[in-house]
Amino acid sequence: MADTDGKENPRISRRTLLTSGGVVAGGAAAVAACKYGTQLFLVREAPEAEAPQARWADSKVVSHRPLGKTGFAMSDISFGCSDLTDPKVVRRAIERGVNYFDTSPDYSDAVSETTLGEGIRGTPRDQLFIVSKFCTTDGHLADDTPVSEVIESVNASLKRMNLEYLDLVHIHAVNTVDRLMAPNIHEAAGRLKEQGKVRFLGVSSHTPDLETVMRHAVDSGRFDVIMVAYNFKNWPDLHDIFHDAKEKGVGVVAMKTLKGAYHSQLADFTPTERESFAQAAFKWVLSNPDVSGLVVTIAHFPQIDEYLYASGQPMTSQDTAVLEKYDRLVSNRYCRPGCGECLDSCPNEVAIDDLLRFRMYAETYKQQREAMRMYAKVDVARSASSCTHCPAPCEAACPFDIPIRQRLLETHRMLHWA
Ligand code: SF4
Ligand code: SF4
Numbered sequence: 001m002a003d004t005d006g007k008e009n010p011r012i013s014r015r016t017l018l019t020s021g022g023v024v025a026g027g028a029a030a031v032a033a034c035k036y037g038t039q040l041f042l043v044r045e046a047p048e049a050e051a052p053q054a055r056w057a058d059s060k061v062v063s064h065r066p067l068g069k070t071g072f073a074m075s076d077i078s079f080g081c082s083d084l085t086d087p088k089v090v091r092r093a094i095e096r097g098v099n100y101f102d103t104s105p106d107y108s109d110a111v112s113e114t115t116l117g118e119g120i121r122g123t124p125r126d127q128l129f130i131v132s133k134f135c136t137t138d139g140h141l142a143d144d145t146p147v148s149e150v151i152e153s154v155n156a157s158l159k160r161m162n163l164e165y166l167d168l169v170h171i172h173a174v175n176t177v178d179r180l181m182a183p184n185i186h187e188a189a190g191r192l193k194e195q196g197k198v199r200f201l202g203v204s205s206h207t208p209d210l211e212t213v214m215r216h217a218v219d220s221g222r223f224d225v226i227m228v229a230y231n232f233k234n235w236p237d238l239h240d241i242f243h244d245a246k247e248k249g250v251g252v253v254a255m256k257t258l259k260g261a262y263h264s265q266l267a268d269f270t271p272t273e274r275e276s277f278a279q280a281a282f283k284w285v286l287s288n289p290d291v292s293g294l295v296v297t298i299a300h301f302p303q304i305d306e307y308l309y310a311s312g313q314p315m316t317s318q319d320t321a322v323l324e325k326y327d328r329l330v331s332n333r334y335c336r337p338g339c340g341e342c343l344d345s346c347p348n349e350v351a352i353d354d355l356l357r358f359r360m361y362a363e364t365y366k367q368q369r370e371a372m373r374m375y376a377k378v379d380v381a382r383s384a385s386s387c388t389h390c391p392a393p394c395e396a397a398c399p400f401d402i403p404i405r406q407r408l409l410e411t412h413r414m415l416h417w418a
Contacts, residue, residue, distance in 0.1 A: 052305060060096045070129075077098070077282055078101070080297040083365065084298075094120070099129060101130055101131065103131065103132050104133040113161050117160060128167075134170070134172060145184055154169060171185055175209055176209065180213055203225075204228070218244050218248060225252075226251070226253070227255055228252065230255070231256055231258070234259070234338070253294065257281050260360055266330070276322055277322055279313070284320075333402060344397075345393045349382050355384055356407060359415065361374075383412065385412055
């Protein structure tokens with residue numbers, strides 16, 4: 001998937017997801033209404049270019065940027081491992097200059113971690129920056145997880161990757177300041193640092209209260225890196241936070257940079273626009289000098305050629321035009337990470353933003369199984385099945401006119417494992 005993390009903190013109130021069912025593969029519908037009345041979305045699995053360009057061949061990272069005060073210079077375009085299954089893809093990326101890899105125990109039931117460990121074998125450890133999350137294969141650790149269990153989760157990651165230490169571990173999907181500062185996780189992180197098993201502490205978030213959480217993370221002095229959902233024209237207030245982070249030596253890593261990654265499905269996009277969108281999106285993110293780098297999910301060889309072609313490249317007016325057009329086309333279907341405006345209006349406490357994100361994973365990334373697995377964990381009372389006979393008060397609360405009920409019902413049909 002183009003963006004690197006995915007699941008929610010089970011302790012967070014409105015987005016609490018309760019465990020139930022299983023996993024299955026399946027197909028995705030992909031036609032929906034939007035302001036462009038004639039806009040049709042082409043069904044396609046991967047957010048990579050349909051027609052790889054010859055000029056992309058052998059693309060390399062040409063820019064590495066300081067990652068805060070860690071002393072490491074990360075590849076400006078780096079490797080998100082959420083869909084990783086082939087260690088050869090990792091080796092190819094390393095050959096091309098990628099040196100920062102972001103994984104998590106709950107990416108594909110730890111397959112991501114084991115594959116990454118295999119892929120980096122033989123590369124001098126100090127040339128790489130390996131990142132994982134405080135997490136198990138079942139999901140994010142709760143705020144009050146005993147310290148010993150937090151430590152054990154990291155030990156399990158190290159064992160799966162056959163590593164002696166992780167460079168960075170994130171507290172993942174942080175929605176609240178309470179979770180950000182959870183004492184048990186901080187105590188565990190401190191002990192792991194003392195044991196030489198973790199070098200740096202980070203925080204990732206892409207959900208409501210994003211700016212509050214990230215402001216606190218930077219000001220607290222407790223975090224070495226923040227990983228933030230960040231894409232074209234979203235979250236202008238983050239710019240000040242990013243700037244302060246850089247001043248304080250906190251690394252800033254961007255994720256969710258493809259803004260839903262609908263580009264390969266837009267019938268009103270020309271082939272040239274489809275092929276240039278990802279690179280334009282990356283160039284926009286990296287045009288912010290306070291960003292250390294970005295992570296994008298890479299699972300296939302062609303993505304390496306396509307994505308690294310944008311490394312170190314400046315924005316052009318054509319890039320801006322492509323991004324502007326993309327925004328117009330997806331305006332009323334892209335649920336913005338960090339928004340959450342509609343959540344309090346739902347009488348059934350449906351985790352609207354989460355469910356629409358799961359749909360995005362299925363619809364625009366090669367993650368149908370993962371999306372279904374995540375949806376299967378949602379308490380049925382808070383699933384999209386609740387929308388069937390609802391007058392949809394949520395829609396009046398959405399500033400982007402997203403037809404929430406319709407999209408959630410489609411999501412249910414797409415992801416429900418009957
Ligand atoms: S349609 Fe109704 S049940 Fe569904 S998310 Fe909106 S308010 Fe909640
Ligand atoms: S559906 Fe609309 S209001 Fe709700 S979180 Fe998404 S963008 Fe925000």
